[in-house]
Amino acid sequence: MIRHLAGRLGQAALLLVGVSFITFILLYILPADPARQLAGRSATPETVETIRQQLGLDRPFHEQYLRYLGNLVQGDLGRSYTQKTEVAEVVAARLPPTLLLMAAAIVVELMIGLTIGVLAALRPGSRFDQGAMIVSFIGVSTPQFVGGILMLYVFSVQLDWFPVGGYGTFRHLVLPAVTLGVLGAGWYSRMMRSSMLDVLARDFIRTARAKGIPETRVVVVHALRNAVLPVIAMIGIDVGLFMSGAVIVESVFGWPGIGQLAWQAIQQVDIPIIMGVTLVAAVAIVLGNLIADLVAPFVDPRIRLR
C-alpha cells in the first residue's frame, strides 16, 4: 500500500516534469510575443526589447526552461506578467470556486446519471430506457456554451430564478453546476446502465433473489455495489477534467475559477499563469485517479493495491 503510493507519487512527479516541458515548448514556439503584448500597441521597439530582457525571454530555450524547472522544484511558480503577483497566490485564490463548482457538478452528475442508468437497466428496451439513452446522448453531445446560454436564458433572463452570473451564494452556484452536471450526467447514465445490465445477469444476483430478499435490496445492495466500480474510476477522471476543463462554463457564468483564469491568461499570453494552471490541472488529474484507485478496494475486496 505504502509502496504503491510512493510509486504513484514518483510517477506523478515525472509526469509533471513532462507536462511542464511540453507546455513550455508549445508556449515558446507560439507566434504571440508576451513582451509586445505587455508593452502595448504604441510601444517603441526599444521598450519591447527592455521588457523582453526583464522577463528573461531573450535567453535561449533550454536556459529559460531549466530556470523555470529549478524554481518549480523549489515550489516557485514564478510571477504573473500582467498582475505582478505570485502565480501560486493567483492560482490559490481561484481554487476554492473551482473546487466548489467541481464538487457540485459531480454531485448533480451522479444523482441524475446513476438514477437514470439504474432505472434504464432494470427495464432494458422499454420506452423509459430508449428515451433516457436518447436524452443522455443529447446531453453528452451538447456543447457547454450552448447548454450554459440556454440555462441562463431560461432560468435567469426569463424566469429570473437565479442570478445571471457571479460568485458568492448558493444561488450563484446552481446554474453552472446544473449545466455541467446535466451535460455530464449522460456519460454516467450510459456507463451505469451497461455496468448494471452486466451485473444483473450474473449468477450471484440469482442467488440473492433465491434467498427471498426484496427485489429493491437485490438491485440496490447486491447489484449496485458491483456495478458502481467503473463509475468510481470515472469520477476520478472527472475531477481532473473539471479542474482544467470548466473553462467555457466558468466564462459563460462569470465564475471566478481556474478555467476563467486560464482563459484570461491565454488572451494576455501570461506564460507563468498558463504554466501554473496547466500544472495544477495535471496534479488534479493524477490526484483524481489516485483517489479513485485508493477507494476501489473498499468497494471490491478482490482489488488489492500492489
Place this chain on the structure above:
Amino acid sequence: MNSELPIFRVDDLAISFGGGTRRARVVDGVSFHVGRGETLGIVGESGCGKSVTVMSSVGLQPSPPSHVDGGSARLGDVDLLRLPPKALRRLWGSRIGVVFQDPMTSLNPVFTIGMQLREALAAHTNLTDAEREARIMAMLARVGINAPERRLRQYPHELSGGLRQRVLIAMALICGPELLIADEPTTALDVTLQAQILALLRDLRDEMGMGILFVTHDLGVVAQFCDRVAVMYAGRIVESARVDALFRAPRHPYTHALLASTPRLDSDRSVPLPTIDGMVPPPGARGAGCSFAARCSRAQPICLATAPALVAGQDGAFACHHPVPVP
C-alpha cells in the same frame, strides 16, 4: 425413502420463450412430483429444458423472456405459478432452497460470507443477533466448514470452490426448506469434491427430510444419489421411473441410447462408445410426431405422425409407440 403425499407437484407445465412470431414452446406437458425426503433426478442433454422447467416451476426463471403458458406447480396446497411476486418471495429461501451450478460465480464477490448468510436468515426470521449467529455457526459446522467464525469474515474469493459450494448449501438450507432445488450442483466441481458434496446433500436430506429436485446431465450422479428419475428430451419428459428400474430396463429408446453411450468400467474398450446421431431439434422445428423419431433406431411411420403420450407402465412411465422391450 419415499412418501405417498408429495410436497411438490408439477402438472402439465408448459413454457415458451420469446414474443410475437418468434415465440417458441420449449417445455410442454411436463409433470412430476417429489415426496418428503425423496430425491427426483431430472436428466437430459443441455438445452432439453430441464433447468428452465425446474426454475419456472418455483418462479425463479426470469420472465420475460420466458412465459409460463399453462400448468400448475403446487408446494403443499399453494400453486406457485399463480402467486403474486411478493408471496413467492416469502417462499424462496424459507420453504424453497436453491443451490446453483457454479459456486465460483454464485456468491456476491463484494460481500462477506457472513453478510450473505445473515441476509438469507434475516429475510424470513425474527431472531436476535445472538440467536442468528448461533444458527449460522451451527449450519456452517453442519455442512463441514471448519473455523466458521473466520469464514464469516472472509470474502468469496478467499474460499475454494468446494468451500463456496458448502456455503451455498448452508445458505439454501439455513431456513429449513421443504424443497431443495439443486441445479447441477456438482457439475463445476472436480470428481472428489463431487462425491463429498453429494454425500453431504444426502446426509442433510435424511436429517432434515426435505425433498430434492436434482437437475443434472450426469447419469452416474443420478444412479448414486436419486430415488426416482425423469428423463427429459426436447422439452418433454420421455420416461420416468425408479432409478433401479430405469437403469435395469430403460423403456424409451432415448433413455436406452443415453445409457448405452455412458462409459462403464466393465465395458469392452476395443468397441467405440455408441453415440446418438443427429441433434436435438430446436424449439421452433418440433413437428407433430415424437421429437426423438429422427434420431431413433426404432422409429416407425407412426412416430413421425403422432406424438406418443406418457403412459404408466409397471415400474414407471414412458412416452413411446415402440418401447424397448424389457430384457
